[in-house]
Amino acid sequence: MYVADxxxxxxxxxxxxxxxxxxxxxxxxxxxxxxxxxxxxxxxSEMVTAVLPLYLVTGLGLSxxxxxxxxxxxxxxxxxxxLVGGHLADRGGRHKTVAVLGYGLxxxxxxxxxxxxxxxLIGAVLAADRTGKGLRTAPRDALISLASDPRSxxxxxxxxxxxxxxxxxxxxxxxxxxxRQAADGYxxxxxxxxxxxxxxxxxxxxxxxxxxxxxxxxxxxxxxxLKAALALLRIRPIRQLTLAALLLGLATVSDSxxxxxxxxxxxxxxxxxxxxxxxTAAAFLLLAVPLGRLADRLGRRRVFLGGHMALLLAYVLLLxxxxxxxxxxxxxxxxxxxxxxxxxxxxxxxxxxxxxxLRSSGLALIQTGQALARFFCSIAFGAAWTAWGDRxxxxxxxxxLAGCAVGAFLLRPSAPETKxxxxxxxxxxxxxxxxxKARP
Amino acid sequence: xxxxxxxxxxxAALAVLAAAAAASVxxxxxxxxxxxxxxxxGPRVTAGTVSLRPGSGPRIVFRSMAWGPHRDELATVxxxxxxxxxxxxxxxxxxxxxxxxxxxxxxxERGTMTDSYRAVxxxxxxxxxxxxxxxxxxxxARVSPDGRWAAWTVFVGGDSYAGTNFxxxxxxxxxxxxxxxxxxxxxxxYLNGVEHHSADTNFWGVTFADDDRHFYATMATGGHxxxxxxxxxxxxxxxxxxxxxxxxxSPDGTRVVYKKRVTGLPADAPWRLYALDLATMxxxxxxxxxxxxxQVVWQDDHTVAYALAGDYGTDLYTVPADGTGKPSRxxxxxxxxxxxx
Numbered sequence: 001m002y003v004a005d006x007x008x009x010x011x012x013x014x015x016x017x018x019x020x021x022x023x024x025x026x027x028x029x030x031x032x033x034x035x036x037x038x039x040x041x042x043x044x045s046e047m048v049t050a051v052l053p054l055y056l057v058t059g060l061g062l063s064x065x066x067x068x069x070x071x072x073x074x075x076x077x078x079x080x081x082x083l084v085g086g087h088l089a090d091r092g093g094r095h096k097t098v099a100v101l102g103y104g105l106x107x108x109x110x111x112x113x114x115x116x117x118x119x120x121l122i123g124a125v126l127a128a129d130r131t132g133k134g135l136r137t138a139p140r141d142a143l144i145s146l147a148s149d150p151r152s153x154x155x156x157x158x159x160x161x162x163x164x165x166x167x168x169x170x171x172x173x174x175x176x177x178x179x180r181q182a183a184d185g186y187x188x189x190x191x192x193x194x195x196x197x198x199x200x201x202x203x204x205x206x207x208x209x210x211x212x213x214x215x216x217x218x219x220x221x222x223x224x225x226l227k228a229a230l231a232l233l234r235i236r237p238i239r240q241l242t243l244a245a246l247l248l249g250l251a252t253v254s255d256s257x258x259x260x261x262x263x264x265x266x267x268x269x270x271x272x273x274x275x276x277x278x279x280t281a282a283a284f285l286l287l288a289v290p291l292g293r294l295a296d297r298l299g300r301r302r303v304f305l306g307g308h309m310a311l312l313l314a315y316v317l318l319l320x321x322x323x324x325x326x327x328x329x330x331x332x333x334x335x336x337x338x339x340x341x342x343x344x345x346x347x348x349x350x351x352x353x354x355x356x357x358l359r360s361s362g363l364a365l366i367q368t369g370q371a372l373a374r375f376f377c378s379i380a381f382g383a384a385w386t387a388w389g390d391r392x393x394x395x396x397x398x399x400x401l402a403g404c405a406v407g408a409f410l411l412r413p414s415a416p417e418t419k420x421x422x423x424x425x426x427x428x429x430x431x432x433x434x435x436x437k438a439r440p
Numbered sequence: 441x442x443x444x445x446x447x448x449x450x451x452a453a454l455a456v457l458a459a460a461a462a463a464s465v466x467x468x469x470x471x472x473x474x475x476x477x478x479x480x481x482g483p484r485v486t487a488g489t490v491s492l493r494p495g496s497g498p499r500i501v502f503r504s505m506a507w508g509p510h511r512d513e514l515a516t517v518x519x520x521x522x523x524x525x526x527x528x529x530x531x532x533x534x535x536x537x538x539x540x541x542x543x544x545x546x547x548x549e550r551g552t553m554t555d556s557y558r559a560v561x562x563x564x565x566x567x568x569x570x571x572x573x574x575x576x577x578x579x580x581a582r583v584s585p586d587g588r589w590a591a592w593t594v595f596v597g598g599d600s601y602a603g604t605n606f607x608x609x610x611x612x613x614x615x616x617x618x619x620x621x622x623x624x625x626x627x628x629x630y631l632n633g634v635e636h637h638s639a640d641t642n643f644w645g646v647t648f649a650d651d652d653r654h655f656y657a658t659m660a661t662g663g664h665x666x667x668x669x670x671x672x673x674x675x676x677x678x679x680x681x682x683x684x685x686x687x688x689x690s691p692d693g694t695r696v697v698y699k700k701r702v703t704g705l706p707a708d709a710p711w712r713l714y715a716l717d718l719a720t721m722x723x724x725x726x727x728x729x730x731x732x733x734x735q736v737v738w739q740d741d742h743t744v745a746y747a748l749a750g751d752y753g754t755d756l757y758t759v760p761a762d763g764t765g766k767p768s769r770x771x772x773x774x775x776x777x778x779x780x781x
Contacts, residue, residue, distance in 0.1 A: 057577045057595055058534070118708030176555075178465055185468030192464060195457040202453050206446045260639070273575050273596065385639040 030147035031156045033207040034140055035163030040200035041103060042164055044193045045129070046171025048110065051179065055186045060117060077127070079371045081134030086364025087226055089139035095360060096210045099143065102136025103204055105129075107197035113190045138364035143208065145351030145359060153351055154300055157344025158292020165285040169278065229361035237353040242366050244301075244408035245346060248308050249373025251401035253315075253381050253394075255280065258335055261318050264390055268328055276332065283336020284343075291340045292348070300349035307341025308405050310334045315398040319391070346370070478508035482752070483526055483773055485510045490529035492538045493564040494781045500770075501543075502777040503533055505753040514545070514566065519779065522756075522771040531566050535578045537737075538562070538778040540587030542615055546578030546594075559592050561615055572620060575609055580686065580735050581776070584648035584655075589672070590615055591646035591655070610643040610657065612672065627670065629659065630678045636661065643677070645686035645735050646670070649693055656687045656696055667696065667716070681721060685711070686735035688744065690761065694718060697726065697736050697744050697761055705731065713746070715761050724763040737777050747775050 089098040109129040116122045141157075148156035174196075175189050182188055233239045253261075259276040262268050268276065295303035314334035317327060347363055354362030377397075384393035441449075478485070483506045490501065500522060504515035510528035514536060517526050533545035534557075543562035548555050557574035559581075576594035583590050593610040612621045621627075624643040629636045642660045649655060655670040659677060667684035668677040687696040695718060699711035709731030715724045726744070736744040744761050747754040752773035759767040770777075 053595060054577060057579065118706070120707045178468075179555075181465050182468035182472045184472060185465065188464040188468035192461040195461040198457055199454060202450060206441075206450055257639075382639050386637055389637065390639070 027152070027156055027159050028147040028149075030208055031144050031160055032163075033203065034144055034147075035160045037103065037200050037204045037208070038140070038160060038164040039167035039170075040196055040203060041106070042167030043171045043174055044110065044197035044200065045106065045133075046168045047175035047178075047189060047196075048113065048171075048193050050172035050175045051186060051189050055189075056119075056122070059184060059186045078130045078134040079368045079375075081131050082138055082364045082368050082371075083226075083229075083361070085135035086138035086142075086360040086362075087229060088135075089142060089360035090229075090358055093357075095139040095143050095146075096204070096208055098139045098360075099136045099208075100201065100204055102132045102134070102139070103197070103201045104132070105135065106132030107194060107201050110190050110194035110197055114187055138360045138367065141347045141351075141363045141367075142359040145347065145363070146356065147209075150352060152293075152296050153348040154292040154295035154303070154345055155289060156292070157348045158289040158295075158340070161292075161340070161344040162285050162288040165281050165288065169281055169285065226361075229358055229365055232354060232358060232362050232365060235353060238350070238362065238366075240411040241346075241350055241353065242369050244304075244411050245366055245370040246373045247404040247408050247411075248342075248401070249370040250377050251397055251404045252308075252311065252374050252377055253397050254374065254378040255335075257378070257381055257385075258314070258318075258331075261390060261394060262328055262331060265318050265321055266323070266327055266331075272328075276328075279329070279332030280336045280339065283333045284339045285336075287337050287340035288344060291337070292344055295341070295345045295348060300345050300352075303341050304345050304349060305405060305409060307338045307345070308401065308408075310341065311338040312398060312401050312405065314338070315394055315401065319394055319398060475507045475511055476509060478506070482506045482508070483523070483771070485515060485526045485528050487530065488527035490514055490516050490527055490531075490566060491564055492541050492543050492562070492566065492780060494541060496780070499780050500777050501536070501538060501780055502756070502771075503536055503775045504528060504773060505775060506773040507752065514543075515774075516780075517771065529566055531562070533560075533776070535581045535592070536776040536778065537581045537583050538780065539583040539585050542583050542587030542590065543778075544581045544583055544590040544592060546574065546581050546592055557594065559590075559611075559613075561590060561613070569615070570618065572611070572613070579608070580610075580645050582646050582648060582735075584652065585650040585691075586652060588614065588616055588652060589648055589655075591648070591657075593644040593646070608642045608644040608660075610646060612646065612655075621675075624657065624670070624677065626675070628676045629668070630676065631659075631661065631666065632679060638662065643668075647687050647689045647696070647735070649689060650691075656689055658685045658687065658698075665701070667698065680718075681716060684716070687716075688736045688738060690738050690741055692741050695761065697738075699732055699734075713744070713759070715763070726759050726761065726763055727765055728757070728759045728767045730767075737779065739779055745770055745777055 085098055085102060089095045106129050109125050109132065112125045113122065116125050144156055144160055145153060174192070178185055178189050178192060233242060255277065259273065262276060263273055291303060291307070311334065314331045317331050317334070346366065350363055350366050351359065381393055381397060384396055388396075483504070485504060485506055485508055487510065492501065498519035499516045500519050501514055501516045504510060504513055504526055506526070512532045513528040514531045514533055515526040515528045517524055531545060533547050535546040537544055541564035543566065545560045545562055547558060547560060549558055557576065557578055558571050559574055559578075560571045561569045563569050574592070574594050576596035578592065578594050580593040581591070590613045591610060593608050596607050596609050609622075610624045612624065613619070625641055629641060638661050640661055644658050646655050646657045653672050655672065657668055657670055657677065659666045659668040659679060665683055665685050666679040667681040667687055668679050670677045683700050684696070684698045685701070687698040689696050695715050697713060697715045700714045700723075701710045702712050705712075711731045711733060713726040713728050713732050713736065715726060716722070730748060732746050732748065734746040736746040738761070739745050739758060742761055743758050745756055745758045748757055750772060754775045755772045756770040756774045756777055757767045758770050759765065
């Protein structure tokens with residue numbers, strides 16, 4: 001059973017020391033602090049994302065066509081930066097420092113948008129912004145995993161992802177309210193976005209402890225290096241998890257295609273098109289915590305696979321061409337449910353197997369593998385759509401996803417090894433209690 | 441640092457940042473407010489009746505961007521005195537075009553949660569005949585010479601995390617029957633003689649012929665753009681020539697003027713205006729040295745008009761369509777012109 005990583009671990013010492021800690025331990029303050037940082041940062045970044053098309057077209061009078069071509073390059077680049085961020089964070093346990101760098105870099109990009117007035121310059125600023133995002137993701141997830149009780153890690157990641165998504169939903173609303181006060185006030189949107197991002201960095205600096213467990217590592221702990229990170233793949237559960245994530249990622253059609261398919265197959269009216277991502281985000285927000293808890297109870301692998309089953313069901317619904325007003329809602333709920341059951345859950349599952357000293361690198365490795373697999377799937381799906389039409393392409397994706405799901409299921413790790421790894425990796429976690437001596 | 445001090449630092453920083461944020465919003469609001477007061481050196485605009493009816497004298501109808509209470513309204517000026525006083529209609533449009541008493545006005549509609557956009561078909565008194573919801577930000581609008589067909593293009597943004605992913609959607613409407621083709625992607629496309637299916641196909645910038653059946657437009661796929669000729673009856677588009685964006689057909693139907701992406705130019709200003717002879721497919725560069733990102737409008741069989749950035753947003757310029765002469769400013773603070781007889 002996959003849940004071995006939580007059940008097989010002796011009760012975390014932290015729990016014993018905390019009065020009133022019952023069967024379910026509370027979410028660590030660090031997780032809430034990181035969730036708050038993500039919420040604030042997402043308000044900041046999504047308010048820019050929401051107005052960027054409008055700004056380019058009506059504010060600067062630019063044609064943004066062809067700009068999308070760079071998107072794929074950014075995503076590939078961002079995946080590589082994530083590996084670098086993970087590695088830097090592990091060296092000397094500098095998770096917080098690297099996270100601050102990442103969040104800080106993205107914050108500084110906001111005022112730069114005020115002065116960038118041509119597509120290449122704006123492209124460069126957005127690339128820097130994504131570099132920041134790539135740098136911070138793995139150390140942040142490592143901090144969440146290190147600060148939370150292994151038994152409730154799924155819930156901790158669920159809480160974080162829900163807060164993150166709440167910010168993503170609030171961002172466009174904030175931008176809209178500003179443009180209500182000042183039509184064409186894009187400079188005000190960028191300025192406010194910077195102020196909000198600065199608050200996020202400040203919360204990170206003040207309320208997330210800087211000391212990470214790596215400082216409490218035994219002397220014989222292997223030094224973090226890219227070689228050591230790659231050697232993680234020799235650990236069977238990690239290799240299996242990465243393979244499963246890769247396999248399933250290969251059959252995960254990108255969001256844009258899902259929305260386009262919804263529109264093509266179900267005739268979603270044009271004016272609702274822009275709202276489709278909000279449907280996914282709302283379902284993700286509502287389901288992240290319950291599905292995270294479910295993952296803690298039932299096993300993260302089961303819930304992770306279950307999430308892909310939800311995606312598979314969404315594909316099948318799109319394929320049947322069954323016409324009903326409820327269908328877009330159902331499809332988006334399944335799509336959001338897929339994210340809620342996989343995004344944080346995968347990190348919670350991975351954290352159970354990656355040793356503390358390589359936590360960031362290990363998480364980054366799995367995320368990057370998954371991201372690259374999804375990127376590859378998008379390209380292949382686009383080509384299949386071109387060659388065979390949307391229905392056949394989706395049918396193929398559905399078949400591939402079903403096949404990959406079976407393959408991922410067969411990759412289940414053996415329990416004894418899982419237990420051994422998790423005991424080792426969870427040992428130093430008592431030192432993750434937030435301490436009040438964090439550097440400002 | 442103690443928790444108390446941390447909270448003090450956070451509260452102090454919040455106060456400073458909130459003040460900066462509020463100041464930037466107020467500053468932007470104030471700047472916006474200034475645009476509602478006429479500028480002494482700006483064009484004179486007065487409210488009045490604007491008609492699209494042919495035979496009321498040669499005039500230009502366009503979106504007036506001059507500061508003052510009539511900003512962004514459709515306005516007319518005499519074609520013989522384009523810098524003269526303007527008559528504003530009270531109808532606001534982002535993009536506009538008109539022919540033979542039919543107007544198409546792409547406008548923003550303020551909602552409670554977000555702005556939405558719509559295409560409004562106007563009669564010759566600028567009264568609304570029909571409207572259609574738009575899936576994105578308006579960019580091009582055209583009406584066929586006899587006023588029967590209307591077409592428009594919008595930019596459609598991708599999902600929230602890929603905010604830089606754009607595509608266009610072009611719709612064609614038969615204003616007589618109300619039959620709407622929501623996307624030209626529904627048409628059968630032929631690229632270099634071969635039927636073409638691709639998810640990345642985009643269309644923009646329709647221009648109608650005067651036979652009530654054919655049109656020209658841009659088709660983009662695989663990172664290239666093409667001039668396509670469309671057939672409204674057969675519902676097909678056929679590629680004719682590469683590297684053509686936003687074509688505009690001359691009144692006599694022999695040439696298109698379009699923006700061409702010229703290699704070696706900066707990525708943010710890559711276009712130059714060219715004329716293409718449809719009989720010989722010979723290209724001629726026009727005498728406008730600046731990058732033009734607009735679908736030109738033919739003033740007559742010899743001259744085209746187009747927008748370039750200016751103090752009030754955009755100004756309108758004209759240049760001969762045969763590569764001779766030089767550009768001259770038609771009027772300031774204007775966009776999306778249509779010539780009415």
